Amino acid sequence: MIGGFFLFIYFLIIRPQNKRMKAQKEMIENLSVGDEIVISGGIVGSILKISDNFITIRANNSELIIQRASVSSVLPKGTIKSL
Structure with a gap:
């Protein structure tokens, strides 16, 4: 149950945030x-x-x-x- 909660939080919050940070960093490097x-x-x-x-x-x-x-x-x- 707790593992499912952490998995849910990972896919809902952490993973999208990491994607946004990676895209921002790539954009800044390619200026x-x-x-x-x-x-x-x-x-x-x-x-x-x-x-x-x-x-x-x-x-x-x-x-x-x-x-x-x-x-x-x-x-x-x-x-x-x-x-």
Whole structure:
């Protein structure tokens, strides 16, 4: 009974969370110059420079240095121009 409960918790909570973490890590590792991104604060910009832990982005004619981990999603090319 208890084993079934832990199995249920694993498939309901732990496994999906691990999949999301793996996908996020893969997305961050595959970033490249020119990609259009959204960071966790909701700022939209394009990548100018990438270093080990930081990314320089251009957002509304301003350059920002952000941590790689703060990237929440990659946008399709041309999204910024359509905003």
